[in-house]
Amino acid sequence: MKQPLAYIHPNAKIHPSVIIDPFVCIEGNVxxxxxxxxxxxxxxxxxxxxxxxxxxxxxxxxxxxxxxLKFQGEDSLVIIxxxxxxxxxxxxxxxxASRGKxxxxxxxxxxAYCHVAHDCILGNNIIMxxxxxxxxxxxxGDYAVIGGGTLVHQFTxxxxxxxxQGGSKVNKDIPPYITxxxxxxxxxxINSIGLRRRGFTNEQIHSIQSTYRVxxxxxxNVSQAMERIEEEIDSTVERDEIILFIRNSPxxxxxxxxxL
Numbered sequence: 001m002k003q004p005l006a007y008i009h010p011n012a013k014i015h016p017s018v019i020i021d022p023f024v025c026i027e028g029n030v031x032x033x034x035x036x037x038x039x040x041x042x043x044x045x046x047x048x049x050x051x052x053x054x055x056x057x058x059x060x061x062x063x064x065x066x067x068x069l070k071f072q073g074e075d076s077l078v079i080i081x082x083x084x085x086x087x088x089x090x091x092x093x094x095x096x097a098s099r100g101k102x103x104x105x106x107x108x109x110x111x112a113y114c115h116v117a118h119d120c121i122l123g124n125n126i127i128m129x130x131x132x133x134x135x136x137x138x139x140x141g142d143y144a145v146i147g148g149g150t151l152v153h154q155f156t157x158x159x160x161x162x163x164x165q166g167g168s169k170v171n172k173d174i175p176p177y178i179t180x181x182x183x184x185x186x187x188x189x190i191n192s193i194g195l196r197r198r199g200f201t202n203e204q205i206h207s208i209q210s211t212y213r214v215x216x217x218x219x220x221n222v223s224q225a226m227e228r229i230e231e232e233i234d235s236t237v238e239r240d241e242i243i244l245f246i247r248n249s250p251x252x253x254x255x256x257x258x259x260l
Contacts, residue, residue, distance in 0.1 A: 021058075030063070033082065047075065047094045051082035051106065059089040066093045066118030068136060074100075081106030081124065088112040095119045098137060111148070129166060141176060143198060159245050161198070163191045172254040175215075175245050177208045177238065186257035187216050207236045215246070216256035222246060 006020045009028035014020075018032050021040040026032075030044050033052035038044070040058045048063035056062065063078040065071060076095035083106055086092070090110050095101040098119050104110065105124035114128045117136040126140055129148035140146075140158045147166025158164070159176030164185075174180050177195065179188045190208050210233050215225045226243055233239055246253055 015052075027063075045078075045094070048078045048080070050080045051084065053083045054080060055085045057086060057088045057090075057112075060086045061089075061091045062086065063094050064091065066096050066136070068096050068118050071096050071118070076118075077101040079103045081108065084108040084110070086110050087114075087130075090114050090116075092116040093118045096136075105142070117154075123160065143194070145194065156251060157245070157249065160241075161191055161194055163194055171251075173245070173249040173251050175249075175253050176241055178212065180254055182257060184255070186255045187212070188257055204236065204238055207233065208238050208242070211239050211242050215242075222253070 005022040006024040008014065008026045011028040012026050012030040014032045015034040017034045019037040021038060023041045024038050026044045027046045029046045030048045032050045035053040036050055038056045042056050042058065043061045045063035062080065074097050077100065078092050078094045079101055081104060084104055087110060089112055092102060092104060093116065096118050102116060102118055102120050104116060104122045105126065107124055108122060108126045110128045111130045113131040115133045116122065117134050119137040120134050121139045123140060123142035125143045127145045129146060131148055132146050132150045134152045135154035137155050138152050141160030143160055144158050144162045146164045147168065149167045150164055151169050153171040156170055157173045159174055161177045162174050163179045164170065164174065165181035168181065168185050169183065170185055172185065177190050179191050180186065181188045190212060192205055195205055211229055214229050218225060220228060226247065229239065229243060
């Protein structure tokens with residue numbers, strides 16, 4: 001349903017069930033899936049793809065060109081998955097030649113005043129609390145929860161099922177399944193409550209705990225810790241994901257600290 005006070009480019013592909021409130025601006029080369037609602041004063045720029053049953057709250061800007069001086073006007077995209085909510089004044093910028101797209105997955109909640117910069121890749125079921133700011137080319141795994149006012153440095157990776165304290169400055173990679181807090185940011189134990197809520201068994205949680213004890217409590221360096229884990233801890237999906245994440249971390253992982 002289109003409001004007469006909204007502007008919609010004739011080339012935009014919008015499902016008939018989409019609700020569009022007054023004063024919305026939708027540019028060309030935009031696609032919006034069934035059941036989505038676009039709140040008033042939202043701007044959806046060229047190259048945006050929005051999935052089904054999303055809600056975009058008033059004042060959001062989706063698909064604006066990146067704040068990157070290397071950007072030369074190349075074709076690129078913003079892709080928003082199904083059932084995702086972008087709250088008031090969220091900004092999501094499209095990609096550059098680096099990755100060609102910025103992605104926010106399905107079933108995500110991106111709260112008010114958050115920023116997702118160019119070429120970020122966000123998984124599914126992510127919660128970003130108010131005023132969290134992602135610099136360019138950040139990667140976040142599924143089910144991560146990021147506290148309000150967090151600042152994430154460019155090229156940083158945040159693993160799946162991570163919980164990050166509000167107001168954090170994230171300048172190191174945060175490996176999966178942990179809680180991270182304090183200044184500078186550091187490991188504060190595994191996210192056991194979140195894991196149990198998502199159906200992880202006691203055996204899975206024990207494997208994760210055992211792995212991180214070697215990494216953060218054994219006085220070994222990272223390479224030595226990886227070797228000991230492979231020698232002494234049985235292979236599981238979770239153990240192997242942690243090892244792969246750390247070995248593929250060009251920035252290095254956050255340091256250890258006392259558990260919360």
